[in-house]
Amino acid sequence: RLVFAVGDVTDPTAAASEANRLITREGVRILTGTYSSTLCGAASEAAARQGAIYWETSCVDPRFAKRNLPNVFRTEIDGTGFGWYNVEFVAKHLAPRLGKKPNELRVVFLSEDSSYGQGVTESARNRARDELGMQELAVEYYAFASTNDFTPVILKFKQLNPDVVFHVARGNDAVLFWRQSREQNLLFKALVHAGATGYGSPDFGKALGAEGNGPFALLEPGPGFRLEALRPEGRRIERDFREAVRKRTGSYPLGGHQLAGAGLWMLKLVLDRAGTDELAAFRTAVLGLDLPVGSLINGWGARFAPTGQNANERVQHYMLQWQDGQLVTVWPEEFSTQRAKWIPLGPWDQRK
Incomplete structure (x- = not known):
């Protein structure tokens, strides 16, 4: 029987404090969260010190699974996987549509300077430059909190x-x-982002509407996602999940719903296998999961490394594009009924 206790925090210090409170005062044995890469490190370290299981469903900080903490697990892709997928999309989809080979593309990198931004950007840089020979023209980092121009x-x-x-x-x-x-009037042929912040946030569409047409964001699947492309078991759970969220919120699942839903469903599968929250049996159940892409919510699969990280190649991600105030799924094309537009972007007044 599961009993829920809830905590809400805004910074790393509070995350560690609240994790300690939930474990020592509420008797929590499994912590899950945190949605933010700025919080997951502190919360999971507090859980590790207390001997509780920490089950991360969202944070993508590349350092998270490199600390050799046997009771810490992550279901989501890490930041290096985001960078890998972004370059994959540019090389496999954008380059042919721009009439260029990957090594003929001229690229620039711009990023906020958090561990998340740097992790995604450096991973993308390494693959774009070293593996595919893309022409790197510039790399610019900036402080998110103080940049206003x-x-x-x-x-x-x-x-x-x-x-x-x-x-x-x-x-x-x-x-x-x-x-x-x-x-x-800065003109470029495409802009690519990764994650549920910035271009991946609904706030971008609310602020710009159709004037925001064009940029791509690597996310969980959105409108246009083809359920038929999933395995039968994945199709069933995806339908049930969407319907449950729609009944509760009145809308299509947002990124936070999808990350938590996929991660918590995997937690259920592990607990069903383990039959306990005792760490040794729980960890054995985690490492025994072997589910192909298309088996779970979001079309994900599962195969965990001894570090506690779900394999990036099993955490299928999708490229969405802003089209008339809405993020729609456009790639991989076998998973989508929609198609990417404005490639190349062209003049600003012609992106309608």
Whole structure:
């Protein structure tokens, strides 16, 4: 029988404190969360010290699964996987549509400077440059909390004339860069982001509407996702999950719902196998999971490494694009009824 206790925090210090409280005062044996890469490290370390199981469903900090903590697990892809997928999309989908080979693409990297932004960006840089020979023109990091003007970066990018902008944004910085690029007529052929922040947040569409047409964000599946592409068991649980969220919220599942839903369903499967929250049996059950892509919510699969990290190749992700105020699934095309538009982006006033 599961009994839920809930905590809510906003910074790493509070995350560690609340994890300790839940374990020592509420008697919690399994902690799950946290949605944010700024919180997961502190919360999971507190759980490890207390001997509780920590089950992360969202944070993608690349350092998370490299600490050799036997009671810490993550169901979501890590930041290096985000970078890998972004470059895969650019090489396999964008390059042919732009009439170029991957090594002919001129690319720039722009990112907020958190561990998340740096992890995704450096992974993408390494693969783009070393494996595919893309022409790296510039790398720019900025402080999210204090940046209120991208003009110097935009002027630099105008001189460089890139084909693709890789931009990992955190929040309103995505709106600001896009808006100032339009105002200053910075032209590029595509912009690619990863994660549920910045261009992956509903706030981008609310702020810009159709003026935000074009950028891509690597996320969980959105409208246009083909359930028929999943395995039968994945199709069933995805339908049930969507219906449950729709009844509760009145909307299609958002990214937070999808991450938590997929992660907690995997937790259920582990507990069913283990029959206990005792660490040795629980860990054996985790490492025994071997589910192919298409078996779970979001079309995910599962195969955990001894580090506690679910295999990046089993955590299928999707490229969504802003089209008329909505993020729609456009890639991989076998998973989608929608298709990418505005490749290349073209003049700002012609993206309708």
